[in-house]
Amino acid sequence: MLMYVNKTKALAGVALLCGLSVLLQMLGTFISVNTLFFTALAAYLIGISIHRYGFRFGGMQLAACTLLDVMLNPDKFHWILYGCLGIYIFLSELIFCKGNRIQDIKKKMRVQLIYNWILFNIIYIPLVLFFQNLLFAGTLPGGISGSSIQGMAVLWLAGQVGWFLYDKAYRVFCRTLRERKIG
Numbered sequence: 001m002l003m004y005v006n007k008t009k010a011l012a013g014v015a016l017l018c019g020l021s022v023l024l025q026m027l028g029t030f031i032s033v034n035t036l037f038f039t040a041l042a043a044y045l046i047g048i049s050i051h052r053y054g055f056r057f058g059g060m061q062l063a064a065c066t067l068l069d070v071m072l073n074p075d076k077f078h079w080i081l082y083g084c085l086g087i088y089i090f091l092s093e094l095i096f097c098k099g100n101r102i103q104d105i106k107k108k109m110r111v112q113l114i115y116n117w118i119l120f121n122i123i124y125i126p127l128v129l130f131f132q133n134l135l136f137a138g139t140l141p142g143g144i145s146g147s148s149i150q151g152m153a154v155l156w157l158a159g160q161v162g163w164f165l166y167d168k169a170y171r172v173f174c175r176t177l178r179e180r181k182i183g
Helices: 004-029 032-053 055-072 078-099 105-130 149-179
Strands: none
Touching: 004 032, 004 055, 032 078, 032 149, 055 078, 055 105, 055 149, 078 105, 078 149, 105 149
């Protein structure tokens, strides 16, 4: 009987995190200046789900929130951004827990940073090649087109800086939640 109660609590917790995630995604659409911030924060909630309830429930939240974003969000390309950020968080946690078997925590975190960078580029490079308008509309500073080789290089470099900040912020977010016994 206790097993069903725990699964029910986990399902209810994931449902609450899904609701908050969809709310953040909608805020990102309607407050267009902060789209990336709210979408990243919504994707962070997948990490909370994974830490509290496991990968099965985290994957369920990723799928449910992505589908809800497709159905409810008036900006139909927004789900691609959320999906990429959510998949990055999910796979990053999966690699950290299952794939990175190094015992020394400092070395494990350095190796994890390399894994995360490779994972990010596997997700980000196709976005730069095929969805430049999703990343940056119009021309880049200096009149460089986003679809030119120089434009793609600038988008790639900007993405690397953005990735570093996103990944560092996610790690601080998780550490803060663990210290407060929330995540």
